[in-house]
Amino acid sequence: MFDERAALKLRLEQMQDAEERLLREFQKERAFIFTRLRELDREEGLETSAKEEETHYLPPVKNYLEAPDDNTEQNSPSRRARPSRRSKTTKMRDTAVSILKVQSAPIRGIELKRAIEKQTGLQIANMTTFMNTITKADPNIIKIGRGLYTYSREPQESKTIFLGTDEMNEATSSEP
Template sequence: MFDERAALQLRLEQMKDAEERLIREIQKERAFIFKRLRELDKEENSNKAEQVEQLHFLESFNAYLEAPDDSNEQENLESSKSRRARPSRRSKTTKMRDTAIRILKEQPTPIRGIDLKRAIEEQTGFQIANMTTFMNTISKADSKIIKIGRGLYTYDEDRLASETIILGTDENNQAMGSEQ
């Protein structure tokens, strides 16, 4: 008897097969395009430095570009998934962090988070999706970055990392210090 569960399982199998065929077709087309680009580069041969750089780029993708064999279909599909690498965000984050620290050091008074965000985005060209998360992350890297209040940040080179800030007057800070 053919029930709904069997129909759904059959459809999942059909979808999986269709996905695998589509991936193979895309890989074959990509391989053809890169092969043609290599041929065009060889024909031009105008600038040796550019040609070497482009060939180096193309050669690094040779293993990925080759279409999978029918015998090793599943292995190639799995290995191509594992080969996909994400671009490194480290340089972007480092640049943004260094810019934030520099801006905070230049400011003698606390700066609003929105103003700091605009300045960082202007100078680096990168967007900050969540300023609070960004500032919390870089505060872990540099304990001298202090969040004074709601959305106010400063850089205090003299401050100890373990010191607690209490908003208000200095008398509150002294009173808290004497109670401990």
């Protein structure tokens, strides 16, 4: 059951990942700027050595704001590697696509969920969100109706499929 606690924990993980990405980007940019400043200092030569006495760089506010070394990943053994959440999602997505490809008829979402969970050993907290993510990644996956999914061999343009009568589907496809 996907509850508020799990949602909040997931959001905290997402925020942590975003903070780490931003921090790495800032560190890379800062390293580039420092490198370029050193190059400019070398190019200017003697003029710079006279000005260095006058120029004072601001001290770093915190140690993580300093320019990173070139071997940043190798210098941080304290960070424990953990498996990526994307690897789980990728595994479940590939399983879902393979199940849908095998099915000749549309499959109910709950049946698909059970099959994915059985094959991967991982649980899907919210099937609708999971399938929406997958359909964005693979346009051949189509939601036919409420909780019915199928895999189309030919790429689909986004169109609405009406259940019940073929006349409705033909009428919508013939409209300009």
